[in-house]
Amino acid sequence: MRAAAEKIVIKLQQAGFETYFAGGCVRDRLRGVEPHDYDVATAARPDAVEALFPGRSDLVGKSFGVVRVRVQDATVEVATFRQDGLYLDGRRPSEVTFTSAEEDAKRRDFTVNALFCDPVSDRIVDFVGGRADLEKKLLRAVGDPAKRFGEDRLRLLRGVRLASTLGFEIEPETWSALRRAAPQIGQVSAERVREELSKWLCGQGSERGLDLLDASGLLVVLLPEVAAMKGVEQPPQFHPEGDVFVHTRLMLSLMESPSETLAWAVLLHDIGKPPTRRVDETGRPRFNGHETVGGRMAEKMLMRLRFSNEKTEAICAMVANHMTFKDAPQMRLSTLKKLLARPTFDEELELHRLDCLGSHGQTEIYDFLKTKLAEMPAEAVRPDPFVRGGDLLAAGLAPGPRVGELLRQAYDLQLEGKISCREEGLGWVDGLGLPAAAGGGAA
Numbered sequence: 001m002r003a004a005a006e007k008i009v010i011k012l013q014q015a016g017f018e019t020y021f022a023g024g025c026v027r028d029r030l031r032g033v034e035p036h037d038y039d040v041a042t043a044a045r046p047d048a049v050e051a052l053f054p055g056r057s058d059l060v061g062k063s064f065g066v067v068r069v070r071v072q073d074a075t076v077e078v079a080t081f082r083q084d085g086l087y088l089d090g091r092r093p094s095e096v097t098f099t100s101a102e103e104d105a106k107r108r109d110f111t112v113n114a115l116f117c118d119p120v121s122d123r124i125v126d127f128v129g130g131r132a133d134l135e136k137k138l139l140r141a142v143g144d145p146a147k148r149f150g151e152d153r154l155r156l157l158r159g160v161r162l163a164s165t166l167g168f169e170i171e172p173e174t175w176s177a178l179r180r181a182a183p184q185i186g187q188v189s190a191e192r193v194r195e196e197l198s199k200w201l202c203g204q205g206s207e208r209g210l211d212l213l214d215a216s217g218l219l220v221v222l223l224p225e226v227a228a229m230k231g232v233e234q235p236p237q238f239h240p241e242g243d244v245f246v247h248t249r250l251m252l253s254l255m256e257s258p259s260e261t262l263a264w265a266v267l268l269h270d271i272g273k274p275p276t277r278r279v280d281e282t283g284r285p286r287f288n289g290h291e292t293v294g295g296r297m298a299e300k301m302l303m304r305l306r307f308s309n310e311k312t313e314a315i316c317a318m319v320a321n322h323m324t325f326k327d328a329p330q331m332r333l334s335t336l337k338k339l340l341a342r343p344t345f346d347e348e349l350e351l352h353r354l355d356c357l358g359s360h361g362q363t364e365i366y367d368f369l370k371t372k373l374a375e376m377p378a379e380a381v382r383p384d385p386f387v388r389g390g391d392l393l394a395a396g397l398a399p400g401p402r403v404g405e406l407l408r409q410a411y412d413l414q415l416e417g418k419i420s421c422r423e424e425g426l427g428w429v430d431g432l433g434l435p436a437a438a439g440g441g442a443a
Helices: 002-014 024-028 048-053 101-106 132-137 145-151 154-166 173-188 190-200 206-218 216-220 244-254 260-267 292-305 308-321 324-330 333-340 345-357 365-375 387-394 401-416 422-432
Strands: 018-024 039-042 057-061 067-072 074-080 082-085 096-098 117-119 124-125
Touching: 002 039, 002 048, 002 067, 002 074, 018 292, 024 082, 024 117, 024 132, 024 387, 048 057, 048 067, 048 074, 048 145, 082 101, 082 387, 145 173, 154 173, 154 190, 154 206, 154 216, 154 365, 173 206, 173 216, 173 244, 190 206, 206 216, 206 244, 244 260, 244 345, 260 292, 260 308, 260 345, 324 333, 324 345, 324 365, 333 365, 345 365, 387 401, 387 422, 401 422
Parallel strands: 039 074
Antiparallel strands: 018 039, 018 117, 057 067, 067 074, 082 096, 117 124
16 A cells, blocks of 8 residues: 555656645554555646546545545545635535645644655655654644534544544643534534444544543433443442443453454443342342343444444344353253354353453353363354254144244254254154144155
């Protein structure tokens, strides 16, 4: 990606256009981190960029001066230096004017994201003090922070996310403006909020990000179900770390490069505790059924954030199932195999491990399940059924709920090793004493 971006910069410079690497790629390279992608900013207008890269460019944002240029297998966004007009919808400027590199830097969100670099001369171009803030590990809005946040309210979340993933402090005036504007985050589309929240959850320092979301007022607006976990005390013998919010925060700190579904399951696994909390006659807090309630709550949250059905189903399954693991050593073999065969089992097991490490620290059940998983080949955990519906119908059973019940019984016996082949399965069907179907026979 860097090689492709450099070729684009060189070609634009040779054509007489001031051109640089821009934004996050400059910030990350100065931090000693290899960027995921590279953006190029240039004085060349979009039509000039297209003319220099015929057949290898796509105009994706003419009004914003953005062209995607392909170099071999890499695609790089090339944007013309611009100055933004008024922001009327809290997301995009009503118009843009192509301008100089300095004016382009001044319209960006944070100073550490407003740096340019000439890769040919290896020269940093800094119009807003971004390099000094980078050295101080300080996140500062460019210019007036209230104006920056008013232009695009998603910058409120982005500021929290960058501070947590980069490990930076937020400059006091920027922080004050962020807190004042936090109630306006509800004006941002659910899709954009979801994307930014997922980047935060899956990134470094997500536990600090949770603190910043809470302290800023963003958490109670966007994720009130998570904010409600604060102050919900738990039995100290199982949760010496503290309340539900503290427990969840600790689990976030223990995650290592989680998938999006696992990260959200960690965040939401105990959201059912606040509404189910009861204190028994001994004074011990109880949360009976919190996993079931939490699964339903998670579904509503994820739908609100416009998650796909597939991801919603996976996350909710992990939330609703996370208490099952405590019973694993006492499970019948068939039940245990069904647990191991769950499509989300690997992530559920990791959720269980984090849940234990974020509370009492006991991982015996995790170790037990890892051992069982290693002992059982996949074909033993998820075998094809020996008995099928057609076998029951051919034996004279009428279609209906009874078919499903008997198929489940047969599969459980198979998982237990009590039916070891198809012939034994058909023998079990014969032993049911079903009335023979006219002209029937085992299918």
